[in-house]
Amino acid sequence: AQSVTQLGSHVSVSEGALVLLRCNYSSSVPPYLFWYVQYPNQGLQLLLKYTTGATLVKGINGFEAEFKKSETSFHLTKPSAHMSDAAEYFCAVSGAGANNLFFGTGTRLTVIP
Amino acid sequence: EAGVTQSPTHLIKTRGQQATLRCSPISGHTSVYWYQQALGLGLQFLLWYDEGEERNRGNFPPRFSGRQFPNYSSELNVNALELEDSALYLCASSQNLRGAPDTQYFGPGTRLTVL
Numbered sequence: 001a002q003s004v005t006q007l008g009s010h011v012s013v014s015e016g017a018l019v020l021l022r023c024n025y026s027s028s029v030p031p032y033l034f035w036y037v038q039y040p041n042q043g044l045q046l047l048l049k050y051t052t053g054a055t056l057v058k059g060i061n062g063f064e065a066e067f068k069k070s071e072t073s074f075h076l077t078k079p080s081a082h083m084s085d086a087a088e089y090f091c092a093v094s095g096a097g098a099n100n101l102f103f104g105t106g107t108r109l110t111v112i113p
Numbered sequence: 114e115a116g117v118t119q120s121p122t123h124l125i126k127t128r129g130q131q132a133t134l135r136c137s138p139i140s141g142h143t144s145v146y147w148y149q150q151a152l153g154l155g156l157q158f159l160l161w162y163d164e165g166e167e168r169n170r171g172n173f174p175p176r177f178s179g180r181q182f183p184n185y186s187s188e189l190n191v192n193a194l195e196l197e198d199s200a201l202y203l204c205a206s207s208q209n210l211r212g213a214p215d216t217q218y219f220g221p222g223t224r225l226t227v228l
Contacts, residue, residue: 036219043117043203043219090156099207099215100146100169103156 002027002093006104014112019078021107023065023091026072033074034092034101035065044090050074061085086111115140117206117220125226126194134189134223138206144168145187146207146217147179151200159202162187163209191225199227 007022025031032051036044048059055067061084065076074091088108092101118137126132138145147159158171162181176192185206191198201224205217 034216041221043221044205046216046218049216092156099144099163099209100158100161100171101148101156101217102158103148105155 002029002031002095002102004091004093004102004104006089006091006107008107009105010108010110012110012112013081015083016080019063019076019081019085019109021076021089021091021109023074023076023104024072025074025091025093027093027095029095031093031095033065033067034094035059035063035074035076036090036092038088038090038106040087047076047089081109081111083111083113085109117204117218119202119204119220119223121223122221123224123226125228127228128194128196130194132191132194132198132225134191134202134204134225135186136189136204136206136220137186138204139218142206142208142218143185144207144209144215145181145185146205147187147189148203148205149173149200150203150222151197154200156203160189194227196227199225201225 003026005024034049035047048057050057050067058064063078088106090106091104120135144163161169179189181187201222203222204220207215207217
């Protein structure tokens with residue numbers, strides 16, 4: 001079984017500051033991990049994904065995430081926040097072959113000018 | 114390339130009625146997934162269709178059903194609507210690569226309101 005925990009339902013950062021959104025997962029099989037972003041009244045857009053191989057994954061819009069098996073974590077970071085990053089972010093996990101995604105409850109990111 | 118499309122954008126029904134939601138996947142994608150995003154409950158997996166067959170189902174009652182057509186588009190049907198069915202219903206599509214992660218691409222959703 002797979003599950004995801006996102007710590008912090010709301011995160012506020014100043015424009016230009018580091019963004020850190022936390023995600024911990026539980027999986028009985030090697031996980032595939034994803035970060036999606038949802039802007040108001042829109043669907044989900046894929047930011048990045050981890051499958052196998054390099055544990056540091058780079059995505060769109062300057063975001064990256066590192067898979068740490070020992071910590072069962074897949075935290076999302078961005079060195080410098082931009083106003084346009086304000087959105088809700090979802091971490092998700094699936095197992096090979098299962099295909100359906102298990103989502104965390106989401107973290108709403110606010111960027112303060 | 115066109116993305117995943119969903120119709121209608123908004124749907125208002127009364128309790129006890131039936132709702133039909135539609136989804137067209139990205140060209141070349143054979144898998145379609147349905148998720149419910151209800152206030153306070155997050156995103157929950159509903160159904161997965163591939164090649165016309167239901168492959169997996171989330172923890173939802175049987176009044177949530179659907180189908181996939183030969184052109185890979187899909188319908189989600191919700192019978193005997195209840196107030197708590199009010200939610201954003203998201204459709205996603207992916208290729209189905211055996212043994213590889215199938216990145217899911219999402220549509221904009223259908224907002225279902227049950228009065």
